[in-house]
Amino acid sequence: MAQVATLAPDTTTTTIRGLYIGGAWHEAHDGGTAAVRCPADGREVAVVVSATAADSERAIASARAAFDGGPWRRMTDIERGDVMLRVADLLERDKAAYARAEALDTGKRLVEAEYDMDDIAACFRYYGKIAGLDAGRVVDTGRAGAISRVVYEPVGVCALIAPWNYPLLQAAWKVAPALVAGNSFVLKPSELTPSTSILLMETLAEAGVPAGVANLVTGRGSVVGGPLSSDPRVDLVSLTGSLATGQTIMAAAAETVKRVAFELGGKNPNVVFADADWDAAVDNALTAVFLHSGQVCSAGARLVVEATIAERFVSEVVAKAQRIRLGGPFDPEAETGPLISAGHREKVHTYVQAGIAEGAELLCGGYIPDEPRLADGYFYPPTVLGGCRSGMSVVREESFGPVLTVETFRDEAEAIAIANDTEYGLAGAVWTSDASRAQRVAGALRHGTVWINDYHPYVPQAEWGGFGKSGVGRELGRAGLDEYREAKHIWQNVSPSPSGWFGGTHA
Numbered sequence: 398m399a400q401v402a403t404l405a406p407d408t409t410t411t412t413i414r415g416l417y418i419g420g421a422w423h424e425a426h427d428g429g430t431a432a433v434r435c436p437a438d439g440r441e442v443a444v445v446v447s448a449t450a451a452d453s454e455r456a457i458a459s460a461r462a463a464f465d466g467g468p469w470r471r472m473t474d475i476e477r478g479d480v481m482l483r484v485a486d487l488l489e490r491d492k493a494a495y496a497r498a499e500a501l502d503t504g505k506r507l508v509e510a511e512y513d514m515d516d517i518a519a520c521f522r523y524y525g526k527i528a529g530l531d532a533g534r535v536v537d538t539g540r541a542g543a544i545s546r547v548v549y550e551p552v553g554v555c556a557l558i559a560p561w562n563y564p565l566l567q568a569a570w571k572v573a574p575a576l577v578a579g580n581s582f583v584l585k586p587s588e589l590t591p592s593t594s595i596l597l598m599e600t601l602a603e604a605g606v607p608a609g610v611a612n613l614v615t616g617r618g619s620v621v622g623g624p625l626s627s628d629p630r631v632d633l634v635s636l637t638g639s640l641a642t643g644q645t646i647m648a649a650a651a652e653t654v655k656r657v658a659f660e661l662g663g664k665n666p667n668v669v670f671a672d673a674d675w676d677a678a679v680d681n682a683l684t685a686v687f688l689h690s691g692q693v694c695s696a697g698a699r700l701v702v703e704a705t706i707a708e709r710f711v712s713e714v715v716a717k718a719q720r721i722r723l724g725g726p727f728d729p730e731a732e733t734g735p736l737i738s739a740g741h742r743e744k745v746h747t748y749v750q751a752g753i754a755e756g757a758e759l760l761c762g763g764y765i766p767d768e769p770r771l772a773d774g775y776f777y778p779p780t781v782l783g784g785c786r787s788g789m790s791v792v793r794e795e796s797f798g799p800v801l802t803v804e805t806f807r808d809e810a811e812a813i814a815i816a817n818d819t820e821y822g823l824a825g826a827v828w829t830s831d832a833s834r835a836q837r838v839a840g841a842l843r844h845g846t847v848w849i850n851d852y853h854p855y856v857p858q859a860e861w862g863g864f865g866k867s868g869v870g871r872e873l874g875r876a877g878l879d880e881y882r883e884a885k886h887i888w889q890n891v892s893p894s895p896s897g898w899f900g901g902t903h904a
Contacts, residue, residue: 420608436504437725448616463609470579478528485522500726542892551579553632556625561587663823666816667697673828695824745798752791823867
């Protein structure tokens with residue numbers, strides 16, 4: 398971890414420099430750097446290389462050479478899996494440094510960053526353990542003397558583009574299966590949150606990933622992203638980001654017919670029936686949308702509640718939301734942190750104001766805090782809007798902040814119709830004590846993940862993806878591994894002989 402200065406207990410800054418290509422750190426082509434600032438107080442926490450398009454091309458060339466001529470893809474699945482297990486061990490060893498760097502970049506509470514590091518280590522460990530378990534299959538040909546096999550091979554060079562809300566976790570969901578499958582990659586983290594991705598390059602090298610297999614470019618997507626989606630040497634692009642970015646990358650990738658795997662927007666319904674466990678449903682309605690200040694792809698930003706309980710249910714949610722304490726990463730009393738930037742806070746606030754203008758009722762929040770202890774950060778209070786309708790922009794579009802919209806329904810059919818009335822389809826939940834209804838509604842929801850009487854848990858063995866405009870492809874688990882492998886059919890005639898088509902028995 399040589400690229401990171403040792404942090405003293407009272408220090409809140411660290412300096413990181415890094416453009417990682419071919420197993421070594423480099424300056425940008427034009428020598429540019431940029432400051433990374435903590436969203437909780439605006440202070441500088443890192444200085445990072447600002448890569449250029451030429452740097453992206455250098456990284457792609459490194460990944461291409463490592464894939465075509467290096468040892469990584471020629472290793473066995475088990476050997477690559479052992480490297481992933483070593484990565485998991487090293488992440489656990491260095492958990493404190495990783496968590497602190499992530500908390501400073503994102504502004505999230507340190508305890509949340511620590512939970513994220515546990516999930517990241519578990520991700521690498523999962524892929525390390527399943528390596529080689531699905532090496533292919535033998536197909537019955539129906540013919541004596543012939544063997545038919547389906548085997549798996551790596552896709553090639555992968556461009557992996559990670560977001561700022563869960564910087565290293567989202568990167569790990571891409572990096573771990575890509576590596577286990579035998580690919581090389583270029584990782585592009587958000588320019589707002591690059592620190593832990595830089596640390597990861599050190600960890601991968603220490604674990605035994607050969608030089609050139611793992612490459613990193615740091616900088617603005619508008620500058621470095623073009624070659625990652627258009628260069629013919631790249632075989633796959635994986636993005637977690639906005640719908641607009643996904644559309645741009647998909648168009649560029651189409652020129653060379655690359656494989657793409659996208660997780661894009663989400664506007665996720667949390668459906669509560671009158672017979673739900675009251676305390677659990679209220680508590681999870683808060684967690685669903687206000688965890689990490691709503692900056693979660695699967696956030697339950699749409700509360701869809703049965704009309705007979707709506708007034709009482711929403712009143713309790715509002716009362717609890719007003720008591721949520723905002724604070725920075727190291728505030729022991731904080732329950733949620735800031736938004737990622739001033740620009741993003743303005744975007745969230747604009748959606749709230751638009752909702753009110755369209756007829757929503759502001760029940761709590763909806764302002765920019767002026768408390769002295771929050772004045773230097775990008776904080777926004779938990780906000781609840783009542784009386785919402787599906788046509789409102791705050792209901793239909795992804796604000797990606799601590800904003801809960803409330804819609805009501807009268808019966809099961811209407812609940813399903815409201816929940817599915819979205820161009821996205823990433824995640825959702827249904828709360829009811831009726832087991833049959835739970836299964837009916839979960840089955841009817843057009844969302845990639847549906848929780849019953851819960852919100853937010855995931856397991857590495859399960860798929861993660863969405864319907865509609867929420868994404869293309871799947872991440873996590875075996876489905877995630879398949880994104881980074883190509884299936885190949887191999888037919889072997891073990892007793893070759895003339896076919897007899899011409900001048901023979903078939904003539």
